[in-house]
Amino acid sequence: MNCNEFNEKISLYIDNQLNDMQKKEFEQHLNSCDKCKNDYKQMVQILEFARDCEQEELPSNYKATLREKLEECQRNNVKKKRINWKKYSAIAAGLLVIVTSVSLLSSSDMKQYDEAENKSSYEYGTMDSNANQAADEAPKSIAPNTKKFEISPNSVATNDSIQEKYGLEKRRKVIENANLSLEVDNFDKTTSDIVIYVEKSGGFIESSNEQIRTTSRGKTKYGDMVIRIPSDQFRHTLTYIKTLGQINGSESATNDITGSYMDVDSEVKNLKIQEERLREVLKKAEKVEDILKIEDELKRIRTEINQKIGRLKNWDDLVDLSTIYINIEQRQYSDEYIKPENDNMWSKAKRGFVQNINKIIVALQNIIIVVISNLPTIIVIMILILIIYLIYKKFRK
Incomplete structure (x- = not known):
């Protein structure tokens, strides 16, 4: 038995609640440990002193007083817990x-x-959403008896072969446009700031107009501007223009023409291959009738090539230079x-x-x-x- 167990069993030993074995262990430790012996003697002295003390009776109003104090403590706790x-x-x-x-x-x-x-689309002209089908192939033979002048369908390049042979540009073709309605304090200063910014950004003013409106409050200026800006400066330019005044309306549109552009570009290359083959056939033709037919076909193919190249150039221009339409009106104050x-x-x-x-x-x-x-x-x-x-x-x- 150690000292801690001894201290726990002192009260049980004094009250004679230990069994014989526990008593024996308790007494052996008591005789061998001086510290525990002193603790035991102090406990016995305290109990003897407590027995010798006279018991005092509780006051007659003890319960009532205790209840009042408990209720007072409860009220204080409630006050402390009130919501702040x-x-x-x-x-x-x-x-x-x-x-x-x-x-x-x-x-x-x-x-x-x-x-x-x-957003809604603002473009210079109506552009086809899908490219036109490739031009009709040249006649397989100029005349029944001139089989040596036949043009094989395999000689016309497909889109994939054209792309592999000529390295068709893979950059996406996206046309961006915007329309802004701007209310400003000074019409002349705003238009001048826009012109300076556009020229510094590598763009130009395509068109502009200025008019004066007369109202009961006086005269005010308003007008429109169409600016062309490099596509990589499109968003920056929009952000700048919006800082020049109050925006009353804003619309923007993007048109991805990559698929249509690739189709038309492939058609142009196919037509050029057909044109080259027909020129070779023309050199070998002997009959006047065959020569006339070949020349008519060459003329048709060249016209179609020029039209498609013009469409590609127009698309390139719209892709490289985005368009912003601006309506500017000088503000009239309500308290004038x-x-x-x-x-x-x-x-x-x-x-x-x-x-x-x-x-x-x-x-x-x-x-x-x-x-x-x-x-x-x-x-x-x-x-x-x-x-x-x-x-x-x-x-x-």
Whole structure:
């Protein structure tokens, strides 16, 4: 038996609750360990002192007093656990500000995203979505008795062979267009800035016009511009133009013509091969009738080649230089009617007052719109806060 076991069994030994074997082990350790012997003597002295003490009776109102003290402690605990509404109100206000800010930012981004999604195509001319079928093959024979002049169908290259032989360009052919409606403070300065930026970017102004509109508030300028910009500067140019004023409308479109371009390019190469074969046949032809037929076929093939090459050049131009249509209108302020002929201190103060009132009204309208539109989110957040508080309260108990 060790000292710890001895200390645990002191009370049992004194109360005579140990069996014979346990008593024997207890007594052996008691006789061999001085420290435990002193502990045992102290325990015996304490018990003897407690027996000699007189017992005092409890006060008559002990139970009532104890109950009152317990109830008072319980009331104090309830007061401590009351909800700190100031703290939670501050948290809720902070969350409301965060949600409002995020909603304003996301609504602005979504507006630009929707404008980009609802795009329409603005192109210079109508382009075929699919290339025309290849021209009819040249006659297999010029005349029944001239079989030596036949042109084999195998001599006409397929798309794959043309691509392998001539190394058809694999870069995708994408035509990009955009249409912007811009409201600005200074029409002349805006158009000048656009011209400078476009020229620095390697583009040019294809067309522009300027007109003056007369209203009850005075004269204002408006006009249109069509700019051609290198395709790699298309997005940067759009972003720059949008910073020059207020965007009232924005549309953009992309048209991938890679498949059609490859088809037409292959057709051109096939037609050139046919043209070359026919020229060889023409050199060997002897009959006038055969010569005339071959020359007519050559003329038809050359015309078709020129048409298809013109289409490819037009596509290359549209791919290399993107097109942006811009409608620009100079802004007319709603408070211009208060401007007198002789502008003085009081008129300036009045105009500033009107402008500030208008800004406050617009700001309040925006706040009400944001709060109402985000009301479901706010309710969900408040419910989550309540659930978190109840869980916290439960675990704290």
